[in-house]
Every structure is written in structure tokens, then in C-alpha cells.
Amino acid sequence: MRYHAPLDWLNFSLADVRGGLGPYLGVFLLTRQHWDQATIGAVMTASGVIGLAIHTPVGAFIDATRFKRGIIVVGVVMLAISALAITRFPIFPVVAAANATMAIAGAIFGPAVAAITLGVLGQQGLAARLGRNAAFDHAGNVFIAVVAGFIGWWFSQSAVFYLVPVFAVVAVTAVLSIPARTIDYARARGLDTDRPDQPDRPSGWSVLVGCKPLLVFAACAALFHFANAPMLPMVGQKLALAHAGRETALMSACIIAAQAVMLPMALLVGAKADTWGRKPIFLAAFAILPVRGVLYTLSDNAFWLVGVQLLDGVGAGIFGALTPLILADLMRGTGRYNVSQGVVATAQGIGASLSNTVAGLIVVKAGYSAAFLTLAGVALVAFTVFLLGMPETGESGGNAPRAPLPGDAPVRRTTEAGQ
Template structure:
């Protein structure tokens, strides 16, 4: 009964955390524009937040590994995010906004591995895939609801109200965190971490072929994926004018609904059929999506193509922490490994939009989509050729091999 209460708390923690994080998306740029910030100033502030998040991936992961109380790490991260939202809403001046971006960037890098570590400690490795699928489902639903609510609040109340609402939503997040009992985590966490602390340094982790290959897959994934929707949004805006906002909103919500539907199934499939199969399904969507975006011009067709993004997002959302848990089995470096993968994701996303913009400007959007699809095909090929299966063999199969 108590474990069920903890699991429900984790479900809704993921829902409300997605709500909180949604406030720091495009709403920051809209809000700062209403405060008479220039595009250069807004770009610098957002870039500072992105850079902070990239730099913080490894130290934040190591910090969460070092803290025995993962719930405390998550609580402090939520409080820091609330403070950053209040700074944005109350003091939209240069220094407070920059401090807010830095604070949010680091806190987010602590919060994500903390929730993954809580999930691992709550259900154990054997059920982690399905648990991560549930996490992704609730995150997707929370993000979809928050995008609509915050859009309405920002439009009909005030732009700053988005960030007051973001800060307020940390309260139900903290309440859900409090529902997760420490006893439920301790009992399951004991057998998960042995005394052997192998792979303690980043260089030691990168010497493991699986970690190196999957880091390459993460980099290629976001290098291919991150620029597809922004490039499509620019194309749609030129074609449809004022209707573009509705089309882009649909392009954001539809993939979230796909994630909510598929993520738990992918988690179960990863546990029963292995990690590589799920990776190949998700990565195969990248070249397919790039090809279709180069060919499809009708707005409704664009929304349908974007549903494929939900398949890829469900794959990476579940598999990144699951493979990190597999590859750090027997050590206490789960969150550091997640930091390595997160850094690869950040690097790919950072270069994706710039590269696609240059190619689109020189050769046209169709060629840019083809290039992004080609990078996605390279990601699929790398996973097919070099990514090992990381699922632990079933006990009877392991005994037979011995």
C-alpha cells in the first residue's frame, strides 16, 4: 500500500515537473520582448541558460550520485526553479534575468537525474523500463496541459503571470515529492549499488564502448531532430500567416500525446525484447521524418508528420536513463553517466539549428530537411552496427551460458 502511494507520488511529480519546466520554454522570449528587450539581449540571455545547462550536466550528475538523499536533491532543485521564476516575473532587468537563467539551467540538470534516481530506487532495475515509460507519459501529459494553460494565462492575464504560475506549480510538485516515502526507496536501493565504484571518472566511463556509442547516438539524434520543427515552423509561417500559431501549437501537442500513448509500451518492450529494438524503432523515425518534411507542404500534413516526433521522443525519453542504468550496473555512477548522455544531447541540439539555418539559407528548406534526415540515418546506422544490447540476460539464460 505504501509503495503504491510512493508510485502515485512519482507519477504526479513527473506531471507537475513538466508543468514547471514548460514555463521556461518559448514564454521567456515572449515575456522579455514585452519588457522592451532587444533580440540580441534575449538571445544572449537564452544562450546563457543553454550554456549553463550544457556545462552543468556532468557536475550535476556527479552531485546527485554523491548525495544519498535523492529526494532532497529534487526538492532543492524545485526550490531553485521556483526562485528563478520569481526573479523573472518580479525583476525583468538584466542581472536578475541572467541569474535566473543560470539558476534554472543548473537546477534542471539536478532535477532530471534526481527523478531518474528516485525511479530506479523505487522499482529496481528489473522494472525500470516500464517505470520510465510511466514517467514519460505523465511528463508528456503535463507538458501538453501546461502549454495550453500558460498560453492562455500569458495572453489574457499578463505575460509575467506565466512565471508566477510556474513558481506556484512547484508547490504541488513538492507535495507529490513528499508522497514518496524514503523507506520505499531505501529497501530497493540497497541491492542496486555495490561497493565497487568502477567508472568513477568521466574518462573511465567513455572507455566503455556502450557509453561511447550511445553518446554518439544521442549527439546525432538531436543534431538531426532539434532543427526540424523550427525549420518547418518558419516554412509554415510564410505560407499561412496568422494561422501559423495554431498549426505550431498542434505540432507541439500531437507529439506529446503520442509520447503519452507509446512511452509505457516502449518501456515494457525494452524489458521483454531488449534495448536495441526500441532504439532502432525510434531512430528510424528521424530519416523518415526528414524525408516527409522535405516533401509535405500542406499544414495538416505537417501536423501528421510531427506525430513521428512523438515516437522518437518516447524512445529517447525512456531509453536514455534506462541504458545509463544498464551501463553503470554495479557502480554508483548512474547520474554521472546520464550527465555524459545529456551533454551529448545538448551539443547536438546546439549545433542543429545553426547548421540547418545555414543550409536552408544557401540551398533551400528541402535540402536542409534532407540533410537532417541524412544525419538521422547516420544515427540509425550507428545504433544498428555498433550499439550493444545492454539488457541483463534472464537468470535462466545467464545460467545456461555459464
């Protein structure tokens, strides 16, 4: 495909923009601004609440708009401004606003890039391309972690945030190098333009609650992120408290360790999702998370903690690469692909935002080990729900499930009313 390279650079640079702000914020606030864990968790929760409110509307907007490139540009610029604001005014209102901005940008980037990919490529070869998207995203995360680790060690932790505007320029250049005319906007929202027998109008909003596998998947996503979201920040906090002066470098080591595994995992998912099926691969992601939570409690040694963080690469690598593909399976022909991503992102936001506060409180009251074990228990529940409740969505699964289309008898009246 002609536009593989721009998509590669787009995913790579967006990871750099996000990575230059998010992972280092908690450590910066803890060690340089002397915030406590509960206050940091409250800031994370506030941004999560904003994410809850906007993910689904943003997904609906991305479905409807023809300016998919433009909203990526706006999100990148917002993050660049936020990063600069944190370095100049590291006070609670500014940091909270910047973190909220990061939540808004997070609601934009994933669905918009997936929509552009689907609009340019279609279903043919989508699994491989989405896996490649995820691989370049992880490569960008490794790159920014190395650069940020060096910058933070050589200069200061605040200097890391100045990297965001630099990579914002690369991201804007990459997305604008994909001509708007190459994007099939009907296909980008999930309408099946390759099959003339499929409806040429989107399903009604009832499709989101009428698709049981979507609801199960959203619930599993919420549980997964409840268990996963606080783990890296808590590991970073443990390392920062035990190794003063090397906080940024050790956080970078944790990120690099995970991302180095995520990259090949994403490529593996892209290569094998159509032949192995989606469900067996996804079960591996859910299975590794409780193991990781328990292992964090066994030692405070820096090498051990960074080594355990390698397991994050398995779970998160699979989750990131497979989620847009599973939703493309379920929403094919409905025209509600991006809003379904918003629904799942909202569920993820519920899990992640609540867990940051819960984990922070557990750390304050009972210590880090109690928090990790609690998260491991939630992860085990997530594995069980996915194993028992989620069907195979790929075509290799035989009668692969999908959401009802406008022409399907059970939902015809509802979807016509929804237009």
C-alpha cells in the same frame, strides 16, 4: 508499490514546470520582443554550453548525495524565479540567465527522478516504472500545452510564464511526499544491493571510458539531439511568421501532437523493453527522425506541419523512456548510474547547443528547408552509428554488456586508485 502515485505526480508536475517556460520562449522572443533567429539560437547555445559544463558534475553529485529530493526542490524554485524574471525584464541578459537556469534545472531533474525511482524500486520492474515515469511526463506536457495555449490566446504570451510557479508548488509537494527513508541510496546510484556477490563500493571514474557501449550510446545521443533539438523551434517559428496572432495556440498544437504520441510510446517501451529488447525499439526512434526532417520541407500548411510533428512523439517518446533504462543496464553494480546520465546528457547538450546555432544560421542564409534537410542528414548518420555500433543491453540479448566492476581483473588497480 506504495509510492507510485507520488512519482506519477512528480513527473507530471515537473513537465508542467519545464513546459511552461521552455517551448514558448523562442516564439515569445521572436514575435513579441522581435529578436531574430540567430540571436535566439545564440541564447539557446549559451544555455547549452552551461549544460555541457555541469551535467556530469551534477550527475556525480546526485550519485553521492542523500538529499535527492532537496535538489529537485531547489531546481523547481529556480525555474519559477526565472519565469517571473522573463515576464518583468525581457532583455538579453535576463533571458540568457533564465535560459541558463533552465539548463541547470534540466541537468538536475532527469537524473534525480531516475535515481529516486531506482532507489525506491530497484531493478525489479524498473523498465515498467521508467516507462510510467515517461508517460506521466508526457501527460504533463500535453496538459501544460493545452493550458498554455488557452492562456496565451485568452490573455497574452507573457501570461504563460506565470503558470510555472503554480506547478512548482505541485512538484515540491509531490517529491516531499516520498519519505527519504524509503530511498535506498546505494541502489539509487547503481550499486546492486540485491546481489550479495556484487561490490559494495562504486567503481572508479575510469568506468566511464572503459565501457565502450556507453561511449557509443553517448555519441548517438549527441547526433540524435543535434538533428532533433532545432526542429520544433523552427516549426514554431514558421507557424508564428505565417499565422500572426495564433503563435501560442499553434505551438501548443505542435507540442500536444507529439506528446499525445509520446505517452503511449513510453508505456509501450515500459511494457515491451524486457521482451523485445532495447536495441530494436531504439532503432525505430532513430529511423523516424530523418523522415520527419524531410517531410517538414514539403509544405508550409499548418495542418501538415502539426501532423508531421506527430512523428516526434515516436522518436522522443522512445528516447526518453529507454535512455535511463539502457544506462541502468550498463552501469548496474558500478555505483556510477547518475554520473553516466550526466555524461550522456553532456553529449546531448553538445549536439543540441551546436545545432541551434547551426540551424539558425542556415535559416538566415538559405531558408528553413535547407536547415531541415541538413538535420535529416545528421539523423541518418545517427541511425547508422547506432545500428552498427550499439549492442543489445537487456538480459534478453544473451551476454548483455555492462561496465566493469571494481572486482573485475582488468580494472581492479584503476578502480582502487579511484576511491
